[in-house]
Amino acid sequence: MRGWSLRQRVIALLAVVGILLVGLAAVEGVMAARNRTQVDALLNKTGPLRVQSQELLNALLDQETAVRGYAVSGDRADLAPYDAGVRQERDVVTSMRALLADYPRIDDDLRIVEARAEQWRQSVAQPVVTTTAQRGTAAGQALITEDARQQFDDVRAAVEDLQAEILNARESNAREVRSTGNLLAVLLIVAALVVVIAGSLLLLSLDRMVVRPLTGLADQVREVAEGDFHHEISGSGPPEFMRLAEDVDAMRRRIAADLAEVREARERIEWVNSQLQQQAEELTRSNRDLEQFAYVASHDLQEPLRKVASFCQLLQRRYAGRLDERADQYIAFAVDGAQRMQRLINDLLAFSRIGRLTSGFTEVDLNKVMGDVAAQTESARQYADAELTWSELPVIRGEEPLLTNLLANLVSNSVKFRRPDVPPKVHVSARLVGEEWEITCRDNGIGIEPEFADKIFVIFQRLHSKDAYPGTGIGLAIVKKIVEYHGGRVWVDTDVAEGTAIRFTLPATPEDVEAAAAGSAGDAQAPEEADGPDGTADADADQTAGGTSGPPAQPDGADRAEEAPEGGRTGGMRETVG
Incomplete structure (x- = not known):
C-alpha cells in the first residue's frame, strides 16, 4: 500500500467498511424477518391456541356435566349444554387446526384429544343418554361407573398434554423472539463499532496522510514566502502530495530564477536610470546654456547690427545717386542684409523665450x-x-x-x-x-x-x-x-x-x-x-x-519664403511661417 494514492487508500477503506456494513445489514435483515415471524407466531398462533385449548377443555367439561345431570334428573333440557359443548368443540377444533400448519406435534395432540373425546361419547355419553331416556335415571346412573370416569379423565389428560405442548411452543417462540432481538441489538452495536472504528481509522489516516504532509508543505512554503527562495521543498505522504511538493519546488525554482533575472534587470535599469539622469542633467544644463547663449547673443548682436543698419541707411540716403550704380546696389544689399539679420535675431529671441519667460x-x-x-x-x-x-x-x-x-x-x-x-x-x-x-x-x-x-x-x-x-x-x-x-x-x-x-x-x-x-x-x-x-x-x-488696400505689415517672423529644392520651384508649395 505504500505506492497507493490517497484516493486509492480512501476508496479501499470505504470499500471495506461498506462491505462490512452491507453484510451486517443483510444479517440484520434476515434476523429482523425471523423476529417478525416469531412475534407473529407468538401473538397470532400460540397465544390464540392456548386460549382455544382452554375453550376446548371447557366444551368437554360442559358435555360431561350435562350427561351426569341428565342421568340424575332425566330432564331433556339438561342435555342442552351437551349439544352446545359438542358444537363448540367442533368449532374450536376447526379454528385450532387452521393455526397448526407450523406445529405438527400440537396437531397430533389435538387429534388424540378428538379421538378420546369421540371414544368417550361413543362408550359413555351416548349410552347413558339412551339408557336414561329408555329405562330411567337409575339405569342411566348405573352406567356412570369408575371406568366411565377414567375414560373422561383420559380425555382431560389429553387436553392437558395439548395445552402443555402449546405452552412449550409459545415459550419456544418467546425464546426465539428474545434471541433474535438480542442478536439484532448485537448487530447494531457491531455496526456502530464498525462505523466508529472506520471513522477513527479515517481520521488517523487523514491526519497522517493529509494533515501532516500538508502542514509540513505549508511550513516549507511559508519559509520560501518569507524570502528564503533557496530552501528546497520536499514532500511526504501519498504520491499526490509528493508530486505537489515537486511542482511547488519547481515553481520555487522558477520564481527564484525570475527574481534573479528581475534583480539583474533592476540593477541594469538602475544603472541606465543613473546614466539617463546624468544625461538629463547634462541636457538640461546644455539647454540652459543654449538658451542663455541665444538670449545673450541676441542682445549682444543687437547693438552692432543697429549701428551697421543705421550707417548703411545713412549711406543710402546721403550718397544715393552720387556714386555709381554698382555702389548703390552694394549699399542696398548691405541695408537689406542688416535688416534681415535684425529680424532673424528678434525671431530667434522670441523662439527662445517661449516656455522660459x-x-x-x-x-x-x-x-x-x-x-x-x-x-x-x-x-x-x-x-x-x-x-x-x-x-x-x-x-x-x-x-x-x-x-x-x-x-x-x-x-x-x-x-x-x-x-x-x-x-x-x-x-x-x-x-x-x-x-x-x-x-x-x-x-x-x-x-x-x-x-x-x-x-x-x-x-x-x-x-x-x-x-x-x-x-x-x-x-x-x-x-x-x-x-x-x-x-x-x-x-x-x-x-x-x-x-x-x-x-x-x-x-x-x-x-x-x-x-x-x-x-x-x-x-x-x-x-x-x-x-x-x-x-x-x-x-x-x-x-x-475685412481688408482694404494699404501698405503690407508683417508680424515678426511671419514669412514662409525659402529656396526651392533642387530642380526648381513648385508653384503649389507653401513655405514655412517666418
Missing part, C-alpha cells in the same frame, strides 16, 4: 484673441484685399500673448502665401474632439505638397526663396513650440482640395468636456467649417474682419 496659464477667450489678431494683421490684409473670418471659438487655459502670436503667425502666413490675382480668404474654426479642441486655420492660398508637410515646422526650413516670399523661416517653428507648450500638437491637413489647412489641438476645459458628454456639446463647441472651393466658411455665426 512665463506669466502662468489663465482662461483665454480665443474670440477676443482673434479680435487682437485681426487688428495686428489689418494693414497686411488691406494691402492684399484679404478677408479674415472665424467661427465661435472656445475658452481655453493658456498664455494669451503666446496664443495671440500663434494665431497671428498663421493668419499672416495665409495672407502672405496667396495665389496671384485671387483675394485671400482665411477662416479659423474649432471643434471638440474627445478632451481637446481642434482648431483649424484654412485659406485659399498656394497650398503645400504632402511630401513637405512635415518640413515646414522645422526651424529655418524654407520651401521658397527669400526673393519670392521674404521672411526668416522660423514662424511655424514658433507655432509648433507654442502649441506643444500648451500641451497640444500641430499638423498640416493634406486632404483639402484647395489652399492650406493647418490644424492644432489645445486641451479643453473640464466644463466643455462634461457638457459634451451630457449631450449639450453643441452649446460648448462651434460647428466645423464647411469651406467651399475658395476657402470660404459657410457658418452663420462667423465673425469677419
Whole structure:
C-alpha cells in the first residue's frame, strides 16, 4: 500500500467498511424477518391456541356435566349444554387446526384429544343418554361407573398434554423472539463499532496522510514566502502530495530564477536610470546654456547690427545717386542684409523665450484673441484685399500673448502665401474632439505638397526663396513650440482640395468636456467649417474682419519664403511661417 494514492487508500477503506456494513445489514435483515415471524407466531398462533385449548377443555367439561345431570334428573333440557359443548368443540377444533400448519406435534395432540373425546361419547355419553331416556335415571346412573370416569379423565389428560405442548411452543417462540432481538441489538452495536472504528481509522489516516504532509508543505512554503527562495521543498505522504511538493519546488525554482533575472534587470535599469539622469542633467544644463547663449547673443548682436543698419541707411540716403550704380546696389544689399539679420535675431529671441519667460496659464477667450489678431494683421490684409473670418471659438487655459502670436503667425502666413490675382480668404474654426479642441486655420492660398508637410515646422526650413516670399523661416517653428507648450500638437491637413489647412489641438476645459458628454456639446463647441472651393466658411455665426488696400505689415517672423529644392520651384508649395 505504500505506492497507493490517497484516493486509492480512501476508496479501499470505504470499500471495506461498506462491505462490512452491507453484510451486517443483510444479517440484520434476515434476523429482523425471523423476529417478525416469531412475534407473529407468538401473538397470532400460540397465544390464540392456548386460549382455544382452554375453550376446548371447557366444551368437554360442559358435555360431561350435562350427561351426569341428565342421568340424575332425566330432564331433556339438561342435555342442552351437551349439544352446545359438542358444537363448540367442533368449532374450536376447526379454528385450532387452521393455526397448526407450523406445529405438527400440537396437531397430533389435538387429534388424540378428538379421538378420546369421540371414544368417550361413543362408550359413555351416548349410552347413558339412551339408557336414561329408555329405562330411567337409575339405569342411566348405573352406567356412570369408575371406568366411565377414567375414560373422561383420559380425555382431560389429553387436553392437558395439548395445552402443555402449546405452552412449550409459545415459550419456544418467546425464546426465539428474545434471541433474535438480542442478536439484532448485537448487530447494531457491531455496526456502530464498525462505523466508529472506520471513522477513527479515517481520521488517523487523514491526519497522517493529509494533515501532516500538508502542514509540513505549508511550513516549507511559508519559509520560501518569507524570502528564503533557496530552501528546497520536499514532500511526504501519498504520491499526490509528493508530486505537489515537486511542482511547488519547481515553481520555487522558477520564481527564484525570475527574481534573479528581475534583480539583474533592476540593477541594469538602475544603472541606465543613473546614466539617463546624468544625461538629463547634462541636457538640461546644455539647454540652459543654449538658451542663455541665444538670449545673450541676441542682445549682444543687437547693438552692432543697429549701428551697421543705421550707417548703411545713412549711406543710402546721403550718397544715393552720387556714386555709381554698382555702389548703390552694394549699399542696398548691405541695408537689406542688416535688416534681415535684425529680424532673424528678434525671431530667434522670441523662439527662445517661449516656455522660459512665463506669466502662468489663465482662461483665454480665443474670440477676443482673434479680435487682437485681426487688428495686428489689418494693414497686411488691406494691402492684399484679404478677408479674415472665424467661427465661435472656445475658452481655453493658456498664455494669451503666446496664443495671440500663434494665431497671428498663421493668419499672416495665409495672407502672405496667396495665389496671384485671387483675394485671400482665411477662416479659423474649432471643434471638440474627445478632451481637446481642434482648431483649424484654412485659406485659399498656394497650398503645400504632402511630401513637405512635415518640413515646414522645422526651424529655418524654407520651401521658397527669400526673393519670392521674404521672411526668416522660423514662424511655424514658433507655432509648433507654442502649441506643444500648451500641451497640444500641430499638423498640416493634406486632404483639402484647395489652399492650406493647418490644424492644432489645445486641451479643453473640464466644463466643455462634461457638457459634451451630457449631450449639450453643441452649446460648448462651434460647428466645423464647411469651406467651399475658395476657402470660404459657410457658418452663420462667423465673425469677419475685412481688408482694404494699404501698405503690407508683417508680424515678426511671419514669412514662409525659402529656396526651392533642387530642380526648381513648385508653384503649389507653401513655405514655412517666418
